[in-house]
Amino acid sequence: MKEGFIFGGVRQVNLLAEIRFDGLEYRQTLRAYDFVRPTFKEELASRDVEIKRLEVFFSRFRIVLWLRLRSGEDRVRDKAVLARAVTSLCQRLCLAIPATWAKVSGLLSLVDDEVLPVAAGGLVSSRETLAGKKTIKVRDTQHYWREMARNKVFVDNEQREKTIRQLLHSAAASVGGEVVTSPIMNEAVINCEQPVARIVDITPAFKDIPEILTLIIMEKMGFFALRSAGDQLLSKAVFVCNQGCEPPDLNADLRQARETFAQDLLLTLPQREQSLKSLCYLSKLGSFFDKQQRLQKIVLSLANQAEAGQEVCDFARQASQMAKLDVTAVTCCKHPEFLGHMGAIIALRAGAPEMVASAIIEHWHPSKYSRKLPHTLVGALLGVADRLDSICGQYYQSEFKLSQYRSVKNWFDQMIAIIASVPLDISIISLLKFSLSLYESQGLVPWRTKDLDYLLKIFADRLYYYLLEMDFSEELVAVLTAPAPDNVFVVVQKAKIMQDSRLQDYVGDCAEACKLLDRTCSRDYNYEEAAREFLEQPEEIDLFEVYLVAREEIKTYLQQRSMEQALTRLARLRAPLLRFVNGVDLDTSDQPLRFNRLSLLGEIRQLYYAYGDFSLL
Known part of the structure; x- marks a missing residue:
């Protein structure tokens, strides 16, 4: 049974709870705040405490909970409920983030002018707090705020x-x-x-x-x-x-x-390259010089796939040949945020064009040091190439550990953001295959299909969350990422089209058609291609002819990135599909005839899947 908090009276009660620390680190402070605020709300809600106003203030020295509520008739009981809520909060903080709790130096907990009895982790609440280095004995909650203001401590x-x-x-x-x-x-x-x-x-x-x-x-x-x-x-x-x-x-x-x-x-280019050859990239994966050589091949493959032109290819080649020279600089070892900038200086001193220098800077973005994205095509190509090589390298090194998995997720996130911002119309599958094959050419174990599938699964997962962050609906995102997405640019274009209010009827027709296909044709069965000679009834002949024409048109629309036309053409398949399902016997005892009809439905479903899994709407 829940601990009820009675609100029969009208008197306002102020609760002040302060957890003091011996100076948390910046990230520790943020994590503590992110934990304390929702947890305290949860503790109050579990005891039926109706919150009138709750404010949470925080710094590296304290977290302050300022709660206003109405008092019940039984003040002693009300205090006991609040004491249990604050105590439970402290105990949960101690268990959830022990490193943070280890830095707790004191507790202050007051209900108006009375001390709230709270004990946790060897600490007991009192009236004392600190304003800088000055100890203050607090008489009541209002006195706390006056003393903080008088000592120029900004709690808010x-x-x-x-x-x-x-x-x-x-x-x-x-x-x-x-x-x-x-x-x-x-x-x-x-x-x-x-x-x-x-x-x-x-x-x-x-x-x-x-x-x-x-x-x-x-x-x-x-x-x-x-x-x-x-x-x-x-x-x-x-x-x-x-x-x-x-x-x-x-x-x-x-x-x-x-x-x-x-x-x-003072170092010359040959000296830098020699240092790069002696600097290990990853265990068993060669040096940073080897990575730089792979970058050149990947970036040129990217440029060709994106049809970037000869000038961009030339700039990309030059940038990739110098992209990692700055990792040997002592300045960058001490200040990794300077990576890219040092590389650009090295490139300019060697006579490289400004475009090459800019690309070297940009290919490090985004990173944990900067949220910027490349704004040149050469920088974007080099940035994507760098992350593709890092992803495949981490995978080849060993089975993903937790830290490696996080790194790979971050690289996919960065790569997706770069591709979407430029944008780049490129196939992730072909690029992953090419990048994996470069490691294979270094004498490593040949990659397997399951290796590619695993990386694509991570890519689809990160693309899913990227689209959610772009404010596309969860249903729409599921439709577009369920059939193993391959191209960020294409998926984003499809999402924009499906979100267009003018086209919602077409989206609905596609959803109805896909759900009908799922009801009549199992996804698990591997159907052969439908054959014309087994067609008998007018409805199936009509659907077959419509499908053949639609297949070529939709394929052309998708290749031309005409997503709206592809969607409307798919929607037009709904009517002949309904006539087929209503007029043709799918349970006939003639097995060749039955399987041919199911094969036709299976092919039509794959045509819809080329756009997305509309059945998820």
């Missing part, structure tokens, strides 16, 4: 972010600059409960390294870069931290980066 995440942005704007204006947009804003909001902004002078050393490398180093160290009105990087930066903290030594890192970068530039 929105207020904290607003304050930090104001501090940054004021600091930048004071030196005549503007803040460079940076992804570290989220980390600053998580890290700084008592934010202050400090302006730091940057050593002239930053002018001797590429601007992108300077920005990478600044972001990694938590500094916000500043630009002048003329879009020049200023020799000043802003560091946001808590009161009493000092910024790290940015200039030391910039000087070290200058020295390392200068040393990297």
Whole structure:
């Protein structure tokens, strides 16, 4: 029986629960918040606690639950219910994320002015909390908020972010600059409960390294870069931290980066290639030089399949020959976010065209360091080729471990995003076969059909989720990914056509036809091709003739990527199909005649499947 929460009275009750930490990492903080918020709601709902308002605030130092509700007639019982809810939350957090719970330093839990008895993981709730390094004894829930405000602790995440942005704007204006947009804003909001902004002078050393490398180093160290009105990087930066903290030594890192970068530039192309040959790519799969050689073959195969033209093929060949030279650079070992940019510098110093340099940068996108996508055809081709080689290499190395499987999923996700953004009209099946065969040519075990099927299954799964993220309906996505998709561009075009409100009647006709085929013709049976000499009744002769014409037309429409025409032509098969099913005996004792009729239906179903499995609608 559930623990009921009585709401007979009208008095409002405030619950404040605070879980304090000894400083979580950024990702730990986000994970803890993502766990605590829904879990606490679940605990309250399981006890029939009707929430009037629930707010959850978080930083690396605390998670605060602020709950408003109406009191029941039995206040003691109400407190007991809330105490069990908070206790259960803490116990579940301890079990679910033990590494995070290990950093819990204290619990505060109040209902108005009374301490809520909560004990979990060796900790007991009290009235004490921290504002920075200052210990505060809290009298009641309102006193908590007043003390936090008095000590300039911004518990509310929105207020904290607003304050930090104001501090940054004021600091930048004071030196005549503007803040460079940076992804570290989220980390600053998580890290700084008592934010202050400090302006730091940057050593002239930053002018001797590429601007992108300077920005990478600044972001990694938590500094916000500043630009002048003329879009020049200023020799000043802003560091946001808590009161009493000092910024790290940015200039030391910039000087070290200058020295390392200068040393990297001294290497010649032959020296880089020799280093690439000695750098192992994956166990038993050769060196990074071998990978670069495979990239050249894959990217040219891609370019030919996409009919990209001779100029694009030439650029792609040059880019693939230099794509991985920067993995040997010490700068990139220390700052992997600089991969691609270093490669572009190497290429330009060797006399390569700007298009080649851009492609080398872009082929690393997207990655865990950047959500950008390639905006040139050469960059997109090289990016897809790189991920195809990585996918097949991980598969050949061994059976997928969990970490490898995650990597392969990420590479498929990245590849799908690249293909859809350009877009590229290419066959994934043929490219996977070609990429697998390149590893086979290195003396590895020949790939098998089941190897290809396994990789295609992962591809179909990732394409499914990509289409959902593109706001296509779950039913529609299932229709298009069920028959083993091969071409991202084609699937996206089909999805757009099927979602068109003008064409819903045609989609409905196709769905009805496919469901009718499933009812009358088993999917499991392997039917032979229908033969004209076994046709007897007018309805089956008519359907056969219509099918032969429709098959060629639909095949042509699909090859020409005329998806709307293919859909409407498929829909027109419904009428002769209905006449056939209603007028022809499918249970005749004449087996050759019966199997011929079922074979005709099977062929028509395969024609529908060339577009999608409409029976799932």
